[in-house]
Amino acid sequence: MDCxxxxxxAGEIPSHKxxxxxxxxxxxxxxxxxxxxxxxxPKRHVRNxxxxxxxxxxxxxxxxxxxxxxxxxxFDPIGINVINNNDKPLQSVFHFHIHLIPRYEDDGMVLQTxxxxxxxxxxxxxxxxxxxxxxxx
Ligand code: 5GP
Ligand code: ZN
Numbered sequence: 306m307d308c309x310x311x312x313x314x315a316g317e318i319p320s321h322k323x324x325x326x327x328x329x330x331x332x333x334x335x336x337x338x339x340x341x342x343x344x345x346x347p348k349r350h351v352r353n354x355x356x357x358x359x360x361x362x363x364x365x366x367x368x369x370x371x372x373x374x375x376x377x378x379x380f381d382p383i384g385i386n387v388i389n390n391n392d393k394p395l396q397s398v399f400h401f402h403i404h405l406i407p408r409y410e411d412d413g414m415v416l417q418t419x420x421x422x423x424x425x426x427x428x429x430x431x432x433x434x435x436x437x438x439x440x441x442x
Pocket of ligand 1: 309318320321332333334335336389390395396397398399
């Protein structure tokens, strides 16, 4: 399979590994959006959040606090963003991964603009809530 993260996990492509266990692998993002920007992935190849089974999701999400705490201890950021991108154009590598992005004063990272708050009525909230509830399996 031509998957860059599978190759990293297999050691065929070098990475700056920060953590590994039987089911997960964590390494520095090649694009250090901020100092310590880390990716955690399941060793099992799975495309994204829409394909991941609950057991694999449980394993990979369960490792996030451990890594977040290490980043906090190592770099004393003002906070940490935990992000997971799914599908084009958000997702560029199609092996499920969670970004841990330590944040620092004036780091220039823009994840959300302040002016994109939507002005919803109570009916709007109810319609949004119902659409999600109806879509739950
Ligand atoms: P996505 O946009 O899919 O959520 O993010 C994929 C991330 O993988 C990007 O932040 C990108 O910098 C990172 N990435 C892509 N190729 C490599 C690589 O070969 N090594 C490492 N360490 N990170 C990579
Ligand atoms: Zn893969």
